[in-house]
Amino acid sequence: MAFINQKKKEVQVKIVYYGPGRGGKTTNLEYIYNKFNHRIKTEIVAIKTHGDRTLFFDFLPFNIGKIKGYDAKIQLYTVPGQVKYNATRSLVLRGVDGIVFVADAMTVRQDKNILSLENLRENLSLYKKSISKIPLVFQYNKMDLAEQGIPLLSYETLQQTLNSQLKVPAFQASALLGTNVVQTMKKIITMTLTSLQKELE
Amino acid sequence: MTEKNNTITNEVETRLDELFMEDDSAPDNVPEEKEQNSHKKLRDLKAAILSIDWEINDDIMSSLLHRIKALRKDYQNDRIIFMFLQLLEAVGKYIKTNKGNAHPTSIKLLNSMFYNLEKVIYDSTMPISKRKNILKTEIKRFKILKEQIVGQKGRYEIPEEYEQKIAPAEQEETIVLDQEVIEPSEPSIPVDENTRISAEIAAAVEQIKSVIQSEFNALRADLRQWMKENN
Ligand SMILES: Nc1nc2c(ncn2[C@@H]2O[C@H](COP(=O)(O)OP(=O)(O)OP(=O)(O)O)[C@@H](O)[C@H]2O)c(=O)[nH]1
Ligand SMILES: [Mg+2]
Numbered sequence: 534m535a536f537i538n539q540k541k542k543e544v545q546v547k548i549v550y551y552g553p554g555r556g557g558k559t560t561n562l563e564y565i566y567n568k569f570n571h572r573i574k575t576e577i578v579a580i581k582t583h584g585d586r587t588l589f590f591d592f593l594p595f596n597i598g599k600i601k602g603y604d605a606k607i608q609l610y611t612v613p614g615q616v617k618y619n620a621t622r623s624l625v626l627r628g629v630d631g632i633v634f635v636a637d638a639m640t641v642r643q644d645k646n647i648l649s650l651e652n653l654r655e656n657l658s659l660y661k662k663s664i665s666k667i668p669l670v671f672q673y674n675k676m677d678l679a680e681q682g683i684p685l686l687s688y689e690t691l692q693q694t695l696n697s698q699l700k701v702p703a704f705q706a707s708a709l710l711g712t713n714v715v716q717t718m719k720k721i722i723t724m725t726l727t728s729l730q731k732e733l734e
Numbered sequence: 735m736t737e738k739n740n741t742i743t744n745e746v747e748t749r750l751d752e753l754f755m756e757d758d759s760a761p762d763n764v765p766e767e768k769e770q771n772s773h774k775k776l777r778d779l780k781a782a783i784l785s786i787d788w789e790i791n792d793d794i795m796s797s798l799l800h801r802i803k804a805l806r807k808d809y810q811n812d813r814i815i816f817m818f819l820q821l822l823e824a825v826g827k828y829i830k831t832n833k834g835n836a837h838p839t840s841i842k843l844l845n846s847m848f849y850n851l852e853k854v855i856y857d858s859t860m861p862i863s864k865r866k867n868i869l870k871t872e873i874k875r876f877k878i879l880k881e882q883i884v885g886q887k888g889r890y891e892i893p894e895e896y897e898q899k900i901a902p903a904e905q906e907e908t909i910v911l912d913q914e915v916i917e918p919s920e921p922s923i924p925v926d927e928n929t930r931i932s933a934e935i936a937a938a939v940e941q942i943k944s945v946i947q948s949e950f951n952a953l954r955a956d957l958r959q960w961m962k963e964n965n
Contacts, residue, residue, distance in 0.1 A: 569754060597749050601742055641788045681781035709777070711756075719750045723743055730742045 535630045535729050537603070544603040544733060546725050547610065547628050548718075551653050552635035553645035554614030557674040560708035561635060562593045562609055565718060568711065587613040590625045600726060601733045607722055614649065623656040631668040631725030633717055635708070636695060638673045640684040643694065650695055664699065668724040671696055671703035672717045677710050772808040776855060779805060783848050786829070786841065795830035802826060814865045818851045821876055828883075839879050847872050 536545040550558040573595040593609040612622040634653065636646040654664045673691045686694075688705055696703055702720050706713035726733075782798040802823045809815040825844050829836045850868050854860060 568756070572753060597746075597753060600745055600749065605746075639784075677777075678781060678784070681778070681785075683781060683785060715754050715756055719747070719754060722750060723746045726746045727743045733742065 535725075535732070536628075537729070537732055542603050543606065544600070544726075544729065545606045545608065546630045546722070546729070547608045548631045548633065548721055548725060549626060549629045550609065550611040550633045550635055551622075551626075551649070552614055553637055553642060553649040554616070556614055556635045556637040556642070556646075556649075557672075557708040558611035558614065558635045559587050559591050561633070561672070561674075561714050561717070562591050562611055564708055564711045564714045565609070566593055568715075587611055589613065589621055597722070601730075603733055605726065609718070616648075619652065619656070622652070623659055626656050626660060629657075629660075629662075629667070630729070631670075631721045633670050633672055633721050634695070635672045635674050636691060638675045638685045638691065638705075639678065640686050643686060643690075646691075647694060668721060668728050669699065669701045670717055670721045670724065671701060672706045672708075672713070673703060674706050674708050676705045676712065677707040772805065773855075775801065775805050775808065776852065780848065780852070783844060786844070790829060790833050790836070792830070795826065795833075799823060799826050799830065814862075814869050815851065815854060817869060818847065818854065818872070821872055822847050822851065825876070825879070837879065837883050839882055843872075843875055843879055846875070 535547070537543070538545075550561055552558055578592040590613065591609075591611040595607055597605045597607055599605065610625055612618075612625045632653070634650060636642075636650075657664055657667065671691075673686075673688065676685065679685050688703075692703060702724075704713040704717045704720070706717060708714055779798070779801040782794065782801055785794055786798065802819055806816060806819045806823075809819065822844065825840055825847065829840055829844065832840075850872055854865050854868060
């Protein structure tokens with residue numbers, strides 16, 4: 534549940550980037566940070582193992598100004614995608630308001646996407662949340678690899694395997710090049726704040 | 735969708751559009767042709783590195799080595815990046831020679847070296863000392879890998895010309911680095927799988943402990959905040 538402070542007229546929204554290891558979650562946050570840190574005045578906090586794997590989480594907070602008279606604070610998190618870090622993953626989900634599921638479009642990662650989505654469903658249920666109710670956006674990442682001749686899953690296949698029941702918005706993206714990174718983020722923030730509209734009236 | 739719902743949606747959308755406009759005149763987006771060109775080459779190299787995640791064959795490895803060479807030309811005047819590329823090349827050659835039998839650490843090392851190379855290349859404001867430290871760490875890992883390989887097979891299969899190549903490139907203030915690289919490796923201590931695994935478990939336990947600790951700290955802080963506000 535979002536943290537809403539009626540006295541201070543403040544709303545704090547937690548958005549978590551979820552998905553299989555090496556799918557590009559951290560790269561999403563890095564792109565946003567590198568591109569906009571001069572405008573949103575923030576710092577990124579990243580806790581990594583040696584190499585580039587996320588160990589605990591990445592954290593990128595920023596304010597977007599007043600919405601419905603409330604100061605709106607957005608917090609973007611990523612979880613560590615590696616299977617072995619499930620304890621951390623479920624901790625990071627505590628109090629989540631909206632989720633971006635970053636799927637890896639490489640054909641060889643198909644099973645990992647499916648397992649990770651299943652894992653998200655389970656971890657949400659620990660907090661009595663349902664994947665079909667929480668604001669959720671899919672991002673099919675690494676589309677740029679097509680031009681390198683690397684086999685990718687088609688948009689249709691990804692939709693069918695991941696999104697056929699949920700039917701939430703989905704973006705084809707390249708976190709590396711920044712394609713649709715911002716669109717994905719805007720969509721999830723809008724959906725999440727919209728889901729809180731009753732509380733913000 | 736109700737009307738109210740619509741207004742909040744519109745309000746948020748408009749705000750986000752203002753904040754996150756992707757005009758390319760943004761100050762962090764200074765395109766410089768040569769710069770961009772080598773970034774493109776770096777991306778090509780990355781794709782090659784990604785693809786050895788699931789298959790190692792002569793074609794893939796040749797193209798990987800080819801892409802390293804292409805970058806080396808661009809960076810011949812930048813000693814740190816140049817050395818990075820030499821390290822990558824050495825590990826790449828080793829993997830090409832040994833393919834499926836390559837020591838698993840070598841593939842990890844290739845990835846971490848590449849990751850750090852990217853960091854050094856993309857962050858043009860990184861101080862020299864930091865770049866050097868990153869390079870040193872990779873050289874250390876490289877040495878450890880060499881030792882592991884010796885332990886594994888009793889002979890060492892990192893292409894030897896690597897050592898000769900490194901030596902002339904590094905002369906003045908980074909002599910320490912030189913020595914680290916060209917020093918013949920000591921008789922290796924065979925890596926004991928069990929020792930390593932239990933060290934990993936210990937590390938994991940430490941990780942979990944500190945996660946829990948920081949979670950508790952966060953909870954306590956939340957609680958204090960909450961009590962303050964409700965008093
Ligand atoms: N070609 C390409 N590579 C990408 C893209 N997004 C991420 N990568 C690369 O994929 C690797 C993993 O990306 P990360 O952002 O660290 O992945 P992650 O999901 O945070 O991984 P974990 O922290 O282990 O869960 C890195 O080398 C990225 O540069 C993309 O859109 N295209
Ligand atoms: Mg990560």
